[in-house]
Amino acid sequence: MPEGISTNISAAAASASPTPSAPTGSATASASPASPFMKANIIDGKAVAAKIREEIAAKVAELKAKYNRVPGLAVVIVGDRKDSQTYVRMKRKACEEVGIAPFGADLPATATQEEVLEAVRGFNDNPDVHGILVQLPLPKHIDEQAVLGAISVEKDVDGFHPLNIGRLAMKGREPLFAPCTPVGCMELLERCNIPIKGKRAVVVGRSNIVGMPAALLLNKRDATVTICHSATKDMESIVRQADIIIAAAGQAQLVRGSWVKPGAAIIDVGTNPVDDPSKAAGYRLVGDVHFEECKEVAGAITPVPGGVGPMTIAILLRNTLDSGERFITRDVKSKESSRKGPLLSRLVPEREQLGPWSVVAAGSLLAGAALQRALGSRRQ
Template sequence: MADAKSKIIDGKAVAAELRETVAQEVTRLTEHHNLVPGLAVVLVGEDPASQVYVRNKVRQTEAAGMKSFHFDRPPSISQDELLELIDTLNADEQVHGILVQLPLPAHIDEGAVIEAISPDKDVDGFHAINSGRLLNGNARALVACTPRGCIDLAKKALGSDLSGKHAVVVGRSNIVGKPVSILLLQENCTVTIAHSRTQDLAAVCRTADILVAAVGRPEFIQGDWIKPGCTVIDVGINRIERDGQSRLVGDVDFDAAIQHAAAVTPVPGGVGPMTIACLLRNTVIAACNINGLQSQIK
């Protein structure tokens, strides 16, 4: 029987490999096409967690050889002012990807902001047009980063061919649950989407060859819900208090799951690192699409 450490899917290592691939593609585009992909990140307000995320995105963008454009705006900014900034970035030929860090202040309509971003520069993959492109299998779709990272991690554990696997996705959000289900279908998996009203959820989970947990409840998925040999992709990031200390846990009871599963993503260090790496990949793909070039990154 494999030891627990060998079952852990190292998201940091997979993300590092993807960032290196992105950097190589940026070098190729710069040298052969005089094209340097550019990512604009907009931060509204002073949320400490958002500031950390943005710093990481800016640092990794620059490390990959891309142009980084960073815009800090006060929490008092009006929605019209924010939309005006997005219009400016939509028209800027040096900017190929636009990301507005969420959450936004309560007086700003997040949906309106997302829809204002050009679909061709929507590297978060949240725009309705990109959702539709994903559903229709359109090659120009910019796929939401976390779901795309989930597929990369599943392939790291199971190999490039996921055909015939039964995937159970627990969660039906527009950001993770729905898009990851479509991506799994595109990989020729049989997909079940489970949620809060699924009857006998534990029994449904036990049928999974691939179990994606994206329900937003700490350690909700129990070890005995996982059949032997299952690959578990834990999307959850939940902060809890335990033994007088604050810690991050996923939507899966990791210590119990690893006794049953063949492979499990940890929290932290699993899906999280993949999200920024996939953001960089989307920016390169967007730059190629906008300039009529074929990206060598899939």
């Protein structure tokens, strides 16, 4: 769940006036009426995700027909948390549905960090695996950052490797992969014909998983971006200026109808359980946005569930497809040319020119390796 906002802000939001600012349909960043993924002003995330999966399945079939190979996704899970097990089953089933080969390592909660790292290294070395993800959270005795950092940057389909995040933050550079949920948010905007360039966007929440990368993606598409968080003063007035709102704070119904500029587009990433005796489970899921209030004001809005949720796995599958295609076609070219490019040139898309920083980094790596060999020979 995205990084939370302090409870005093949430309490203040709960007391805000629920009166909507304007009737539905006022246009600011609203979607085209012709969008097939809209029902009135509600974005159908399930339909967008289904379309993306359809595109992936077609491309996977094309790769199989041309090269007799398909992309492979490996999921490492440690322990028997029911929610994690459910998520992993969903990902493996989704892989099978689009033709991606599923791989996995199911380790007990008592597994050592070295055992987890060994599983990751094994998939790094497996030529049939093109994407690796580690299901979080890991048991407390395991260093998550050490495990995530062990994933090859070329197989980091979750998009959290420092090199991928760093390139996402750089003007003129693109990562191999960007985090799945933020990319899913952008896909919803783009496929619903919601303009981004030149618009004012507010991201509520600054987590590494959603908030920060979402802000970077919006910035790359030329939006003017503001990030709100637990220390933000007068958050309501800032959010009210937005043409696009991405709510990823982890606080149920934080954003109220009175916060929303008429016609704004709202992407609600939150998934929060609230008590509901009418449900068999005793609760229902709501977002970080008060849906009933905000849908009366917004030009476009995602529901919870059925909005952003289906997009995360769809983008994970697409990242795996992109990685698989990159590996498979490169392997073919390598066999034809009998050579491989320099190390760092294999870490970034071929369409990008390597800048001076890459030359310096490559030189440093080579110099370090030479020095290590020299010192090693002296010790023998």
